[in-house]
Amino acid sequence: MPLGNSISQQTPHAMSPDIAMNAPDQAGAATGTLSRRGNSHALKKASAERFLDFNNRPATGPDMNVLRAKLGNAQVMSALSARSFVGPSSYFLNTAQVSAIPRLEIPVPERKLYVGYNRVSQQLSHIATTLYHVMTHETFLDKWNEGERGAINPIEIQLAVIGDKLHVSSNFHSDKLTRALHIALSTGAPNHSKALERTSNVDKHAVRAATCLRHFRKFHALAGASANQLKDAQTRLKTEIDRGMGVPSRTEGVSPEIIGKQGVKALETISRVLTEEAGKGFPSLVVHAPPTFERGPENALPPGVTETRHAEQNIEDDLARNAEAHFAQAIAELGLSKSDAVIVPMAGKFVACAVCAEAEKAMQAEGEGGVFAQDSEAYRFNLHRSGERIGHAYANEVQQLAAHALHPDQKRGIEKATTIRDNFVSAPSKTMAWKAPVAAAMIPNRTDSESEAFTDPQ
Ligand SMILES: [Zn+2]
Numbered sequence: 001m002p003l004g005n006s007i008s009q010q011t012p013h014a015m016s017p018d019i020a021m022n023a024p025d026q027a028g029a030a031t032g033t034l035s036r037r038g039n040s041h042a043l044k045k046a047s048a049e050r051f052l053d054f055n056n057r058p059a060t061g062p063d064m065n066v067l068r069a070k071l072g073n074a075q076v077m078s079a080l081s082a083r084s085f086v087g088p089s090s091y092f093l094n095t096a097q098v099s100a101i102p103r104l105e106i107p108v109p110e111r112k113l114y115v116g117y118n119r120v121s122q123q124l125s126h127i128a129t130t131l132y133h134v135m136t137h138e139t140f141l142d143k144w145n146e147g148e149r150g151a152i153n154p155i156e157i158q159l160a161v162i163g164d165k166l167h168v169s170s171n172f173h174s175d176k177l178t179r180a181l182h183i184a185l186s187t188g189a190p191n192h193s194k195a196l197e198r199t200s201n202v203d204k205h206a207v208r209a210a211t212c213l214r215h216f217r218k219f220h221a222l223a224g225a226s227a228n229q230l231k232d233a234q235t236r237l238k239t240e241i242d243r244g245m246g247v248p249s250r251t252e253g254v255s256p257e258i259i260g261k262q263g264v265k266a267l268e269t270i271s272r273v274l275t276e277e278a279g280k281g282f283p284s285l286v287v288h289a290p291p292t293f294e295r296g297p298e299n300a301l302p303p304g305v306t307e308t309r310h311a312e313q314n315i316e317d318d319l320a321r322n323a324e325a326h327f328a329q330a331i332a333e334l335g336l337s338k339s340d341a342v343i344v345p346m347a348g349k350f351v352a353c354a355v356c357a358e359a360e361k362a363m364q365a366e367g368e369g370g371v372f373a374q375d376s377e378a379y380r381f382n383l384h385r386s387g388e389r390i391g392h393a394y395a396n397e398v399q400q401l402a403a404h405a406l407h408p409d410q411k412r413g414i415e416k417a418t419t420i421r422d423n424f425v426s427a428p429s430k431t432m433a434w435k436a437p438v439a440a441a442m443i444p445n446r447t448d449s450e451s452e453a454f455t456d457p458q
Pocket residue numbers: 310311352353354355356357
């Protein structure tokens with residue numbers, strides 16, 4: 001278990017080419033590469049389904065010869081080698097596969113009221129957006145080394161509170177998160193006009209820029225909060241939980257006292273990191289990085305394709321690998337008994353993407369061995385997200401799934417990851433994202449912290 005804010009990074013994934021070649025969903029890369037050659041007569045004639053079929057079949061047959069003749073051997077070989085880049089617990093969706101998942105378009109949901117445990121979620125979102133802002137916005141360019149300037153983009157950042165520690169991860173550049181927090185805290189409170197925090201422009205970039213400024217200001221309010229302001233927030237959270245407002249799901253049998261106690265401590269942990277720890281190297285901050293990936297010519301990624309494991313799954317993977325140690329530490333810090341569940345609030349810049357939401361659902365299923373199931377003898381963690389909304393699926397990225405968080409037994413974990421992958425690739429109607437509501441318009445002046453409407457599809 002990583003302690004302090006040292007980076008938790010696993011040993012590189014060495015993927016067996018055998019496993020990779022036998023994976024049933026090699027569709028992705030070859031399609032991505034070949035479909036750009038849209039002027040080929042053969043490709044024009046091929047329906048999307050047929051083309052995907054081709055990618056799922058062994059590299060022989062008449063279609064193969066047609067493609068070789070049209071595209072040249074090098075192009076075809078490059079596409080074929082790219083077929084092997086997914087393994088049993090990773091997946092790849094191309095743009096067509098992502099667009100094949102119908103989403104039910106709805107108006108932007110009502111403004112979310114952040115009460116009870118959602119107060120913790122809201123603060124986590126403000127920190128996530130602020131770190132993103134500091135890592136990507138030109139205002140902070142001179143805070144980074146020359147080689148880093150303009151080259152840092154975490155894409156997504158997620159945070160969780162576990163026991164008395166604040167956990168953070170990002171899809172990319174996790175090694176820069178601690179510095180980003182330093183920079184955010186050492187920069188004076190912003191004095192931009194409030195008008196800049198709202199925009200009448202529905203362009204997603206304008207909306208995001210306004211959101212960053214709003215959250216950056218709220219982050220500074222949080223970092224500058226007095227002991228009395230913290231106490232006020234804690235009292236409100238407790239009162240709201242007592243009244244049944246903002247109560248984490250699946251805590252029906254848990255007393256409000258046990259829930260409130262954990263929420264109060266979570267607010268204190270966040271406050272401690274932001275107000276006391278910058279000069280001490282953030283002893284209560286735990287940073288998680290995606291694993292590193294070793295790739296050779298035989299499974300190289302095609303141009304434009306990235307690879308990672310998403311932020312929340314980096315945290316969930318470590319939680320699962322060291323579940324008993326995390327649990328023992330958390331119940332000691334929170335004053336809980338072994339039979340209590342440790343609530344794990346998790347939030348980020350965006351809601352969980354379609355695949356992370358699917359993985360988290362599997363992690364919560366009772367009797368299935370996931371890290372958030374409530375039936376383990378040894379530990380109990382209860383994931384809390386402030387909403388049920390499901391983000392978009394990402395295209396053109398190889399994504400590793402946190403198999404350990406799906407099941408402690410590696411073989412079972414990989415089987416469950418493979419099922420999630422296969423559903424997204426071949427049977428998307430079996431996924432939660434299928435026809436799931438998604439806000440159709442990006443309406444300005446929203447005050448909630450995340451929205452799938454703002455989720456960058458890439
Ligand atoms: Zn995700």
